[in-house]
Amino acid sequence: MKSIKGPPGPRWQYGRTAWTSCSAAMGKIIFYEGSNFQGRSYECSADCTDTFRYFNCCNSIRVMGGHWVGYEKPYYMGYQYVLGRGEYPNFHHWMGFNSCIRSCQMFSPYRGAYRMRIYNRPEMHGHMMEFTDDCPNVYDRFGYHGIYSCNCMEGYWIFYEHPNYRGRQYFLRPGEYRACSEWGCMNPMIGSFRRMRSSLM
DSSP states (O other), X not given: OEEEOOOXXXXXXXXXXXXXXXXXXXXXXXXXXXXXXXSOEEEEOSOBSOGGGTOSOOSEEEEEESEEEEEEETTTEEEEEEEOSEEESSGGGGTOSSXXXXXXXXXXXXXXXXXXXXXXXXXXXXXXXXXXXXXXXXXXXXXXXBOOEEEEEESOEEEEEETTTEEEEEEEOSEEESSGGGGTOSOOBOOEEEEOOGGGO
């Protein structure tokens, strides 16, 4: 198998917590062109901005370690898929819409507190609610169908298009998101969200 040597990732500092990209020793993901781990396979242990050089399509994945986000398009664009440790025999198992994985990123494990504020208007205006735990139904808890902006104060979070953690996924690292386009979505309708935790891996 061919190991993909991606560029070094960024480093974030938030409060007392260092957000550092994983080194190759901390995580590994294997992409397979065929379903059920068949066909050509490629091993990746770092960020990769364009996987087209290494495989044409991806129909199954093994995550050996680390927190990964796969993207439908190069340079971390398009549909996002949050991948925890385990086996994915076909793209339906990672809630994929097709067999395209064109870039990927790895993120360091996080075991601290989780805190996020969501707003029903852009620029972090309007009604605000703070969360420290998972939310299977945004409307039931928040009273609005849309999240127009948010402030991820602590921890990694995952937004889902539909309730009960279904549909398109959006990965959020700590920071301010003043419009839904800043987390890769043109539609503010978010049905559920949860913390990205080791227990999901």
